[in-house]
Amino acid sequence: xxxxxxxxxxTMLLQxxxxxxxxxxxxxxxxxxxQRFESWPQWSLPAPLPRPRAKQDxxxxxxxxxxxxxxxxxxxxxxxxxxxxxxxxxxxxxxxNRRSELIGDRPFNAAAVGKALLGEQLLSVEQDSSQxxxxxxxxxxxxxxxxxxxxxxxxxxxxxxNFFSDELVLQIxxxxxxxxxxxxxxxxxxxxxxxxxxxxxxxxxxxxPGLKTDQTxxxxxSRFRLTLRPxxxxxx
Numbered sequence: 001x002x003x004x005x006x007x008x009x010x011t012m013l014l015q016x017x018x019x020x021x022x023x024x025x026x027x028x029x030x031x032x033x034x035q036r037f038e039s040w041p042q043w044s045l046p047a048p049l050p051r052p053r054a055k056q057d058x059x060x061x062x063x064x065x066x067x068x069x070x071x072x073x074x075x076x077x078x079x080x081x082x083x084x085x086x087x088x089x090x091x092x093x094x095x096x097n098r099r100s101e102l103i104g105d106r107p108f109n110a111a112a113v114g115k116a117l118l119g120e121q122l123l124s125v126e127q128d129s130s131q132x133x134x135x136x137x138x139x140x141x142x143x144x145x146x147x148x149x150x151x152x153x154x155x156x157x158x159x160x161x162n163f164f165s166d167e168l169v170l171q172i173x174x175x176x177x178x179x180x181x182x183x184x185x186x187x188x189x190x191x192x193x194x195x196x197x198x199x200x201x202x203x204x205x206x207x208x209p210g211l212k213t214d215q216t217x218x219x220x221x222s223r224f225r226l227t228l229r230p231x232x233x234x235x236x
Contacts, residue, residue: 033155033164037187040202041077041221047168047185049151054131058165060094060102061157063192066233067093072201075223079200090116091231102157110135143175150183161192170208181208188226199226 036043073087090112093105107127114122114137121140128134133149151168166187173180188201201224 033153033166033187036166037164037189037200037202040187040223041204041219043185043204045168045183045206047151049153049166049168049185051150052133052152054133057097057103057132058154059157060104061159061163062102063161064094064197064228065102067091067231068197068228069231071227071229073225073227075225077221077223079223079225081225088113088116092228106132106135110137141175143173146172146174151185163190164188165190172208182206183208190226195230197226197228199228200224201226 032048068091069089070092071087071089074082074085076082092109092112094102095105097103107125110125111122114125118139123138123140126136126138128136131148135147137145137147139145148170149167150170152166154165155163157163164187166185168183168185171182171184173182183206184203185206186201186203188199190197190199192198203222203224205220205222
């Protein structure tokens with residue numbers, strides 16, 4: 001159950017919560033993320049990612065606007081699909097905030113992923129009203145997964161067809177026994193591919209600091225191929 005919940009968090013985040021950073025939007029920021037992308041899975045903590053402020057949110061490129069069907073395929077280190085590991089399929093959607101900037105609909109997106117992965121085991125997903133970088137997912141058997149983004153860097157959302165987003169999350173699994181902590185860094189490279197959006201997502205999981213940790217996570221790497229296919233594009 002614990003591993004399934006950790007997988008849920010990884011997918012829930014799917015780089016759908018991030019912050020806009022002027023430094024990361026520079027050529028230097030792009031170069032940094034490209035280099036880190038290529039150095040995977042040789043990542044270690046502490047990650048060189050600034051901590052986001054409570055009210056900051058990712059401003060997506062306009063080419064993310066609308067509702068999409070996402071297919072997430074697990075890959076091996078060489079980029080080949082893992083046999084007998086069926087892809088996860090779910091919907092995501094993006095909204096305009098009060099400043100007409102494009103952001104992810106986090107409650108809808110997280111719930112869609114959770115239902116696709118765990119079905120009726122997921123009861124609800126709650127967004128912290130004072131902290132856009134914190135979510136609570138409630139499951140059957142009185143299990144609670146607390147997710148907080150503690151580091152993030154990304155490139156400019158103004159890029160016409162190329163977008164990197166890197167984030168580090170701290171997750172705490174509350175359930176029977178002591179809380180279990182873990183940290184997961186996820187770096188995703190999105191590109192436009194015709195009417196779709198294609199992405200190569202790379203992750204490294206680490207045991208969390210303090211309390212009880214899942215030592216099996218230390219240094220574990222994962223890779224996914226994401227394909228976003230439009231279901232309903234935003235009307236201009």
